[in-house]
Amino acid sequence: MSDPGKPNVKVLFALTLVHFTGDFYSSFTIPLFPLFVQKIGLSLTQIGIISGVMRLLAFIVQPSVGYLADRYSTRHFILLGVLLPVVFIPFSGIATGFWSLLALVALGALGSSMFHPSVTGLVPVYSGNKTGFAMSVFNTGGTLAFGVGPLFITWYATRFGLNGLPFTVALGLLVVWYLHRVVPVPQSEGLGRMGFWGSLKYSLGSVWKPIFCIWTVMVVRAIIGQSFLTFMPVHYVDKGFSVFSAGVMYSLFTVAGTASGLIAGHISDRVGFRPVFLFTFLFMAPVLLLFLSLQGLWVYLGSAMAGAMVFATLPLGVAMAQMLAPKSRAMVASLMMGLAFGLGGVVSPLVGKLAELYSMQTVLTGVSFLPLLSLPLILTFPRLR
Numbered sequence: 001m002s003d004p005g006k007p008n009v010k011v012l013f014a015l016t017l018v019h020f021t022g023d024f025y026s027s028f029t030i031p032l033f034p035l036f037v038q039k040i041g042l043s044l045t046q047i048g049i050i051s052g053v054m055r056l057l058a059f060i061v062q063p064s065v066g067y068l069a070d071r072y073s074t075r076h077f078i079l080l081g082v083l084l085p086v087v088f089i090p091f092s093g094i095a096t097g098f099w100s101l102l103a104l105v106a107l108g109a110l111g112s113s114m115f116h117p118s119v120t121g122l123v124p125v126y127s128g129n130k131t132g133f134a135m136s137v138f139n140t141g142g143t144l145a146f147g148v149g150p151l152f153i154t155w156y157a158t159r160f161g162l163n164g165l166p167f168t169v170a171l172g173l174l175v176v177w178y179l180h181r182v183v184p185v186p187q188s189e190g191l192g193r194m195g196f197w198g199s200l201k202y203s204l205g206s207v208w209k210p211i212f213c214i215w216t217v218m219v220v221r222a223i224i225g226q227s228f229l230t231f232m233p234v235h236y237v238d239k240g241f242s243v244f245s246a247g248v249m250y251s252l253f254t255v256a257g258t259a260s261g262l263i264a265g266h267i268s269d270r271v272g273f274r275p276v277f278l279f280t281f282l283f284m285a286p287v288l289l290l291f292l293s294l295q296g297l298w299v300y301l302g303s304a305m306a307g308a309m310v311f312a313t314l315p316l317g318v319a320m321a322q323m324l325a326p327k328s329r330a331m332v333a334s335l336m337m338g339l340a341f342g343l344g345g346v347v348s349p350l351v352g353k354l355a356e357l358y359s360m361q362t363v364l365t366g367v368s369f370l371p372l373l374s375l376p377l378i379l380t381f382p383r384l385r
Contacts, residue, residue, distance in 0.1 A: 007134055008126040014182045015119045015126075018082055019141035021175045025085040026112045027149030027254075028165070029054070029092065029105050030230055031247045034237045035162055036101065044234070044360075046098055048352025051230040053102060054109040055222075055341050055348065061113040063339055075185055077118045082179065084111020086172030093157070093165025122184065124322050135322075136265025139315035140258045146229075147255030154247030207324040210382050211332065217277070217374045218317040218336050222344025224284070225310045227351050227367045229253065235360040236299070249303040256304040257311020264312040265319075273320050274381040277313050281371040281378060284309040288368035292361060324382070 030051065036042050042050075065077055089108035095101035120138070127134030157165065232253065233246040241249075264276050287309045291302035317340075321332040354363045 011126040011184055012123065012134060012137060014179065014184070015122055016138050016141035017175070018078060018115060018119045018179055018183060019138060020145045021172060021179070022082045022085050022112050022115050023142040023145035024149045025089045025168075025172055026054075026108060027146040028089050028153045028168075029108075031150035031154050031233050031243075031250050032093075032157055032162070033230075033234055034243045034246065035157055036095075037234070039162060040095070040097055040101065042098065042101075044231075044352040044356050045349060046352075047230065047234065048349035050102055050105055051226065051348040051352075052346055053106055055226060055344055056346055057106060057109040057113050061110060062117055063335060065114050065117045075118075075183055078115045078183055079176065079180055081111045081113070081115025081118075082172075083176055084108055084114070086111075086176060087169055090165045090168045090172075093162040120318060121322075124319075133262075133265045133269055135315040135319040136261045139261050139265075139318075143254050143258040143261060143311055143314070147251045147258060150247040150250040150254075154244045158244055210380070211321050211324055211335075213377045213380050214317050214320055215335055215340060217281075217377050218314075218340040219343050220370055220374045221310065221313065221317075222340045223347050224288070224344075224367055224370055226341070226344045226348055227364065228288075228306065228310070230348050231351065231355065231360055231364065232303070235364070238360070241299075249300060252300055252304040253307030254311065256306075256308040257314070260308035260312035261315050265315055268316055268319070272383055273316050274378065274383060276316060277378045277381060278375070280309055280312045281374050284371040285368050288371075289365065292364055292368065320381070 033042065033047050037047075068077070085108035087108075088104050088111070092101055092104040092108070095104055123135055123138045153165075153168075156168065160167075229250065233243070233250055236246045236249060237243060260280075264280070268276050287305050291299075291306040294302040318332075318336045321336050325332045351363055351367070
């Protein structure tokens with residue numbers, strides 16, 4: 001870039017398209033849980049297991065991929081990572097039982113965990129002096145995908161059935177071909193001779209405490225978000241809404257997070273990250289409780305408000321960690337996204353089991369109070385812009 005302070009819009013668009021495409025196909029599974037329940041008789045515990053495995057793979061793979069992405073200059077993690085969900089997630093529509101469904105979803109989730117560290121690590125390189133906003137734009141690709149993806153796939157599956165899902169592969173393959181032509185090669189951070197723990201100590205040694213606090217808050221945010229996203233479709237279908245209506249709620253939840261993430265990124269570049277975290281986590285609990293108490297058409301407004309609060313700080317945690325540890329951008333991105341999402345997903349089977357013992361309304365109500373536990377940690381965040 002001729003001007004180091006000016007964002008490279010072309011490259012940021014390509015990275016955002018990678019994010020959108022991978023997450024678009026990854027978003028197919030959860031909104032279709034009600035149909036899978038009808039087809040193969042999934043229990044709430046099995047739904048929690050599938051969701052947990054999806055996130056657990058991110059926990060297992062992303063830190064390793066983040067380390068390799070910082071060590072080697074290759075696009076293989078990005079392009080293969082996008083290709084796996086594009087191919088395997090649609091074929092989950094012809095799964096005949098729990099185990100085949102779990103295997104196909106797991107392969108798609110594996111690909112998702114491969115491309116996230118590499119592309120996220122590239123964003124600060126091309127964002128100039130707009131790191132917070134650029135990361136929010138990049139995050140928009142993912143949250144927008146999780147917004148329009150459920151709308152598309154619930155409409156498509158309602159019209160053509162689960163067996164028609166494999167035909168959606170064609171569009172994804174065209175996008176992957178385009179990305180192969182335009183996505184830049186990641187830059188190595190020169191950590192190759194240090195090994196995994198050596199590079200981790202080098203990049204996080206003096207800042208591990210604030211990064212740990214940020215990561216803990218991101219884990220809490222992931223538990224809240226994954227609990228609602230995983231069980232919201234089934235919960236509201238059980239309450240009498242159609243599968244498509246539940247898909248609309250899911251989309252509103254995530255699309256509102258897209259808008260709030262952009263706004264939060266813009267504000268954080270002006271006032272810093274900590275005030276934005278304090279505001280969103282303080283008001284997240286009452287907004288989630290309001291959402292669960294609404295009836296009729298008001299539920300759609302409640303889902304949008306809830307999603308806006310839950311997703312607003314998703315890109316900011318990554319941006320903060322990358323500013324604190326600029327020599328290991330892909331690694332810390334994998335910790336803030338993959339590891340946090342993985343641990344958040346591990347809780348999903350427990351949430352499902354508790355819902356079977358008590359009720360989904362009761363369990364989600366309890367989850368709604370978790371943001372308040374994060375406020376003391378947020379007060380320790382460094383003052384960064």
